[in-house]
Amino acid sequence: MIDWQETDSSGALSRQDAVGQVTHWGPLWTVMRILAHLYSPGAAERPVLLVLVAGGWKTACMVGDAIEAYGVLLDSSLSLIREASRDARTFDRLAVHRAADVWDNNTFPLFRAVRAGTTWGRERRARTGLRWMSELGPSRREWMMGLLGSDGERLVPPVTEPEGPTRDHEGRVRPGMLRLTADSAGELARDYLLPHAEVQRLRVEVRGERHLTASLELAVPRAYPVDNSAAAGHRVKVFVDVERLTEVVFDSADTSGVELRTAPGLVTVRLGTSGVLRGDGVQVWVEDWLWHLSPEGRRAQAQAEAAGPGVPGPSESRQPQGWLRGPSRIAAEVLRDAMLHVRCVGHPTSVGDISPHAVCDAFDGAGKAIIAAGALRTPWGRDAAFERLIDEWIGRCSTEVHRRFREMLHGKALCYVLSRLPEAQGEADARTVPRKAEYTGPAMLRLARFTAPDGNRPMPQPGEAVLNLAVPSGDDAGLPWRMYVPQPHDPARFQLRTQAFRDTGRLDAGNFENGPGALLITRK
Structure with a gap:
């Protein structure tokens, strides 16, 4: 494996900068990649797509790359959820929630892509869908690259996210997400009365085996003058996330006053007189609809106006278009509802009622199966394939998950499906118990x-x-x-x-x- 980020002895020039895809060597790597695909097993079933644009041929790809990547993302998400929820002693609630949440808005685009009438249409819709998925921000794209590997770099364009303040639809500045440093801590202290802050919520949890994190919500009074009626309707909330927590001391009887201290590799958040959150990787987000009236907000507003119009325009890409009806629509609803069920782990009070591992067992290999069903030549063949998928998915469910599927589908336009749902074949999971069961x-x-x-x-x-x-x-x-x-x-x-x-x-x-x-x- 080539390390493209390795630098020369000066440390200033990487291999990527010298001979990477963006240099004049880029066309050579494209040709080599195409030849590797052409002479690999199964290459006859994967035609090459070359697009002629002004000035020459655009970077080539193999037809099927994007649509297969879509399926890989779904199957990898299920694998990630299964691994993160395998045992409660190593449960990663945030990782499970994030992976399931992706498929709230991306399940239907996946099915629209596979239901395109031609190979080229499926590929085009899949590329549009991958861009749509990645445009939530750099963190989403980074998550996708972690599942797709190096091939994802060719399929998903980089996403840029402006640092610092953002602007709303009226052009007014809003404080963005800040990494807590000495400078950002000073800016917060100038705009808000941190010594009078009150803790509204604290959550501390373990991710994986020993990764301790914390999330803090504060109610903070403003240090700048605003109209009393406006201030009453728009209270300030400050959210502090500690990615790597090393120490927590908290007492709900001592929550008045917050102090932010920064040092190299360490941030300390003082709560009251004796409380503390200490760790690294601290980010702060301020929810203040009147921030543009603060000293820092006025300065940011002036800079934004000098830079030009700031009202965000429509996104360049859209989710894949196309109608979903019949068995493919039902399959999409079932899969999406399953992911929404898993996503409920985002509510700590519901964690004991969710069976993410059982859902993953029922939908094992769903991505690959969906791609294969959509690739069939005739509409009736595709409908039959999706019907079989529905039967397989729900038939593999445990009794508890099967009951929840019926509850989720009940009352929808798809309620007629209930009469033909197969009976659950999976056994009851020992990790699922009634909510009211007491334990000692x-x-x-x-x-x-x-x-x-x-x-x-x-x-x-x-x-x-x-x-x-x-x-x-x-x-x-x-x-x-x-x-x-x-x-x-x-x-x-x-x-x-x-x-x-x-x-x-x-x-x-x-x-x-x-x-x-x-x-x-x-x-x-």
């Missing part, structure tokens, strides 16, 4: 979330303490552990320390213990 025994804390009471809403909201615990699935020590969510409640006091997430503790009568003072929840 060993447990590992995977997530702790505290939400402060909010009396400023039309309907006052009580406080809440939510725990996600990994607990054994049964008496067999070899079984994967399952997720368990004790009944959330309004706490009188919530105290949390880093050691609560280390090793295995014990859950007894709804109270989790893992060392003195690690996690204390005082009930009202």
Whole structure:
């Protein structure tokens, strides 16, 4: 494998810069890639596409590359979800949520692409769909490249995202996502009264085996003058995400005042008099609809206006067009609803009710199967293939997932499908238990979330303490552990320390213990 980012002895020139695709050597690599495809097994079924543009031939590709990449993305997403949810002791809730969320807006474009009438049409729609998927931002494209590998660089163009403030549809500046540095911390301190901030929500969770992260939501008063009525209708929220958390000390009785300290490789967020979040990779996002009136906002507004019109225009690409009807529409609905079901792990209170591993087992190989069904020559052949896919997917479901499919499809325009759904063939999963089932025994804390009471809403909201615990699935020590969510409640006091997430503790009568003072929840 060639390392294209390797530099020469000066460190200033990489192999990519010297002889990469963007240099005059680019056409040579294109020809070599085409020859490799032509003389590889199965090349006869993959014709070459060359596009004539002004000045010569555009970079060539193999027909089928984009449509196959679409299927690879779906199958890789399912594999990622299955691996991240295999055992509750290594459960990565955020990775599962992100992979499932992609297919909320991209399942129908995939089916529209495969239902195109010609090979060229499928390829064209697939390339449009991949661009549509990537345009959410650089982080989405990076996620796609992680699943597609080096081939994805040819299929998905780079996505640029402006750093710093953004502009809304009226041209007013909005604070963008900021990586917390000494400069950005100073800007926040000039616009907002951080010593008077109040913690609204704190979530600390473990990703994978030992990757500790934190998410903090603050209510912060403005340091700049605004109309009282406008300020009352647009409260400021500051969100702080700590990607690599090393220490947490939190007490819900001590949440007034925030201080941001930065040092090389380390950021410290002081909460109250003794609370702290300490780690690295800290990002801050401010939700302030009046920020353009602040000193920093006025400066950013002037710079934006000097740069020209800032109202964002329509996106260059659109999702693939085309009608979906009959079995292909039903298959798309079933797959999309399955992903929406998995996406519910984004709500920590629902984690114990979701079976992402069971959904992945039911839809194993769905991407490849969808591409194959869409490649059949006749419309009736494609319809029959999609009907068989629906039967296979739902027939492989466990009893619990099958019941949820019926619930999700009930009340839709597709409710007539219910009468012909096959019976579930999969066995009940030991990792799925009734929500109300009580548990006492060993447990590992995977997530702790505290939400402060909010009396400023039309309907006052009580406080809440939510725990996600990994607990054994049964008496067999070899079984994967399952997720368990004790009944959330309004706490009188919530105290949390880093050691609560280390090793295995014990859950007894709804109270989790893992060392003195690690996690204390005082009930009202």
